[in-house]
Amino acid sequence: xxxxxxxxxxxxxxxxxxxxxxxxxxxxxxxxxxxxxxxxxxxxxxxxxxxxxxxxxxxxxxxxxxxxxxxxxxxxxxxxxxxxxxxxxxxxxxxxxxxxxxxxxxxxxxxxxxxxxxxxxxxxxxxxxxxxxxxxxxxxxxxxxxxxxxxxxxxxxxxxxxxxxxxxxxxxxxxxxxxxxxxx
Numbered sequence: 696x697x698x699x700x701x702x703x704x705x706x707x708x709x710x711x712x713x714x715x716x717x718x719x720x721x722x723x724x725x726x727x728x729x730x731x732x733x734x735x736x737x738x739x740x741x742x743x744x745x746x747x748x749x750x751x752x753x754x755x756x757x758x759x760x761x762x763x764x765x766x767x768x769x770x771x772x773x774x775x776x777x778x779x780x781x782x783x784x785x786x787x788x789x790x791x792x793x794x795x796x797x798x799x800x801x802x803x804x805x806x807x808x809x810x811x812x813x814x815x816x817x818x819x820x821x822x823x824x825x826x827x828x829x830x831x832x833x834x835x836x837x838x839x840x841x842x843x844x845x846x847x848x849x850x851x852x853x854x855x856x857x858x859x860x861x862x863x864x865x866x867x868x869x870x871x872x873x874x875x876x877x878x879x
Contacts, residue, residue, distance in 0.1 A: 711786040717744045724748050730863040741866040746783045749831050753808035756856050759830040761810045766839035768814025776812050815844045828853040830861055837867040842875035
């Protein structure tokens with residue numbers, strides 16, 4: 696069963712109200728584009744809304760696999776695993792039965808879908824990711840990620856499912872004109 700985005704997202708005891716920009720992002724995610732870049736200042740809700748969309752896709756598409764990656768593993772563990780991922784689930788998907796796999800840093804839904812976390816700073820971790828295929832990939836804080844890592848991770852957007860194409864999500868603070876995201 697698909698959960699439709701709305702102007703407010705019901706939670707267990709609260710209602711999460713989307714910002715105007717988050718509403719625009721959800722509308723953008725419904726387009727035919729396959730790559731999305733959200734740029735904005737710190738605490739603007741970019742990471743929250745992308746993770747919201749990834750969870751929505753995991754729930755909608757059984758057995759799908761999704762990735763959230765940052766340059767350093769300890770950064771994705773501290774900011775996403777311990778904070779934002781839990782917050783999105785608590786506020787937006789409190790009824791979902793989710794198993795937290797703390798050893799390998801992924802969550803698993805009742806329908807077999809998984810969301811993995813990874814750092815791109817360690818060869819062993821990167822190799823583990825390169826052996827998997829994903830329906831969505833989220834490069835968090837892309838200003839820290841090299842162009843080579845970006846092009847390599849894009850090759851992992853290879854999980855094929857009926858009626859859905861793989862999606863790449865990227866978020867970052869406003870880019871320097873020297874960074875690959877600006878040139879792209």
